[in-house]
Amino acid sequence: MNDSILSLLAKYDVATPRYTSYPTVPYWNFSSLDNNTWRQSIAESFKLENGELCIYIHLPFCESLCTFCACNKRITKNHNVEQSYIDAVLKEWQMYGKILPGIPVIKEIHLGGGTPTFFSADNLVNLINNITTGSLIKDDHEFSIEIHPNFTTEDHLEKLSALGFNRMSIGVQDFDPQIQFAINRIQTYKKTKEVFDWGRKYNYKSINVDLIYGLPHQTIKSVEHTIGLIKTLMPDRIAFYSYAHVPWKSKAQRRYTESDLPAAALKWEIYHRGRVLLEEAGFKSIGMDHFALPDDQLFIAAAHGNLHRNFMGYTTTQSKIIIGLGASSISATRNAFAQNEKVVEDYEVKVNSGIFPSVNGHLLNEEDIVIQNYIHELMCLNKTTLHKELHDNDYLENAFSKLRSLEADGLVVLNEEEITVTEKGKLFIRNICAAIDAYLLNKEITTQTFSKAI
Known part of the structure; x- marks a missing residue:
C-alpha cells in the first residue's frame, strides 16, 4: 500500500454515518x-x-x-x-x-x-x-x-x-x-x-x-x-x-x-x-x-x-x-421517518392497545429533502449538483470548504456546483456525503454515535 493511501486512511477513518437515511x-x-x-x-x-x-x-x-x-x-x-x-x-x-x-x-x-x-x-x-x-x-x-x-x-x-x-x-x-x-x-x-x-x-x-x-x-x-x-x-x-x-x-x-x-x-x-x-x-x-x-x-x-x-x-x-x-422497524414516506419501540414487550403492549408503536421519527423540512436527494445521488450515481439558491451562505461556505479539501485529496471533482466522485473517492463515499450533511456541519460527530468510515 502506498503512502498516499495510508495518509488518506489515517485522515478519513473517522466516525461517519452510513447514510441509509437522511437525516441520520x-x-x-x-x-x-x-x-x-x-x-x-x-x-x-x-x-x-x-x-x-x-x-x-x-x-x-x-x-x-x-x-x-x-x-x-x-x-x-x-x-x-x-x-x-x-x-x-x-x-x-x-x-x-x-x-x-x-x-x-x-x-x-x-x-x-x-x-x-x-x-x-x-x-x-x-x-x-x-x-x-x-x-x-x-x-x-x-x-x-x-x-x-x-x-x-x-x-x-x-x-x-x-x-x-x-x-x-x-x-x-x-x-x-x-x-x-x-x-x-x-x-x-x-x-x-x-x-x-x-x-x-x-x-x-x-x-x-x-x-x-x-x-x-x-x-x-x-x-x-x-x-x-x-x-x-x-x-x-x-x-x-x-x-x-x-x-x-x-x-x-x-x-x-x-x-x-x-x-x-x-x-x-x-x-x-x-x-x-x-x-x-x-x-x-x-x-x-x-x-x-x-x-x-x-x-x-x-x-x-x-x-x-x-x-x-x-x-x-x-x-x-x-x-x-415489528419491534425497532423503521418506516419511511416521501417526507417522514418513524421508528418503532425496540423492546419486544413494549412494542406488543402498544400495538395490542391500538397505539402506533413509534418512539422516534422525523418530519423532513425542505432543506432535508434537498440534501437527502444529494446524498442519494452520490451514493447511487456517484455525482450530484448542489443548488446554491436553496441554501444559506453558512451551509454553502462550510460544505464547499470540506468539498475542496476532498478535491485536493483526489476524492471528488468540483465543477461549479457539480460534484463527481472519483474512482478513488468511491472508497470514501461516506466521508463525501458527510461533507454536505447540514446536521454534521452544525455539530461535531462523536465516536459514540457512528462507526468508522473505513
Whole structure:
C-alpha cells in the first residue's frame, strides 16, 4: 500500500454515518412528528405513489448470539414467543390498513432480523398470507428473506417460495474457524451450500451472500479462503460490508477488544484484496459495498441509473413508501421517518392497545429533502449538483470548504456546483456525503454515535 493511501486512511477513518437515511437517526427530531402528522404523511405519499409500497418486517428472535451483530435482537430458545409476536405484527398492519386510502400494491416484502427462520415455516406462511390478503402484488415483486443457514430448513424455503419469495440473503461473514469462534457463529461451508442448493431448487432468482471485512482476527488469507469457497457457490449478489465496531451500542462486541481487530491499513488491504478477487470472479462493483453478476437486477439497475438506497441498503425498488412492521422497524414516506419501540414487550403492549408503536421519527423540512436527494445521488450515481439558491451562505461556505479539501485529496471533482466522485473517492463515499450533511456541519460527530468510515 502506498503512502498516499495510508495518509488518506489515517485522515478519513473517522466516525461517519452510513447514510441509509437522511437525516441520520441521531439527528431526528421526534417532536416534529405526532401521530396525526404521520398518518397524513402515509396517506398523502400513498396517493402520490398510486398505492405502491414496500414492507419490511423485523423478526428479532435468535437462538444464539452472533457477537459482531449490532442489530436489534432477542436471544431465546423459547419458541412460544412466535405466535404473540406475529399477532402483534398483524395488528400493526391492520392499523396501517385503516389509514391507507386504497388497496395496497405490494412491490417488496423483506423479512429481516434477528433470524427470520427462528419462526416455523407455518408461522411465516400465516404471517405473509395475512399481510397480502386484501392487497395487490406487483408482477415484478421482490419478496426476500435473511437466512442464517444453521436455523433454516428446506421446509422454510419451499413454503416461502410458494408464496412468491424469490430472493434470499445468506449470512456468511467469514469461514475462518478462529473468526467464527470470536463472533460466536460456527457455520460450515457444507451447511451453507445445503441452503444454497435449496434456494436454487425452489427457484429463488437472486441469492445474496453477506461477507464482512474488519472482523476480529481477520487476515488477507482468511478472506482469500472465504471468497474461494463463495466462488464455488456463485451467488448472484455479494454484500461486502465493513464491520461496524460499536460496543457502546452492542455489548456483545465486548467479547473481543479493539486490539483483536485489523488496524485501518490492514482492514483496507483486506477489502481491496476481496474486491479484486470478486471482480476476477465476474462480480461488478455497485455502490460502496455491493457486488453483483452482470445479469442480476441490482447491477442492471445501477447500469441504467435506477439504483436506489434505503434502510435495507441498495435496492432496485424505487417506491417512496416503506412500512416497517415489528419491534425497532423503521418506516419511511416521501417526507417522514418513524421508528418503532425496540423492546419486544413494549412494542406488543402498544400495538395490542391500538397505539402506533413509534418512539422516534422525523418530519423532513425542505432543506432535508434537498440534501437527502444529494446524498442519494452520490451514493447511487456517484455525482450530484448542489443548488446554491436553496441554501444559506453558512451551509454553502462550510460544505464547499470540506468539498475542496476532498478535491485536493483526489476524492471528488468540483465543477461549479457539480460534484463527481472519483474512482478513488468511491472508497470514501461516506466521508463525501458527510461533507454536505447540514446536521454534521452544525455539530461535531462523536465516536459514540457512528462507526468508522473505513
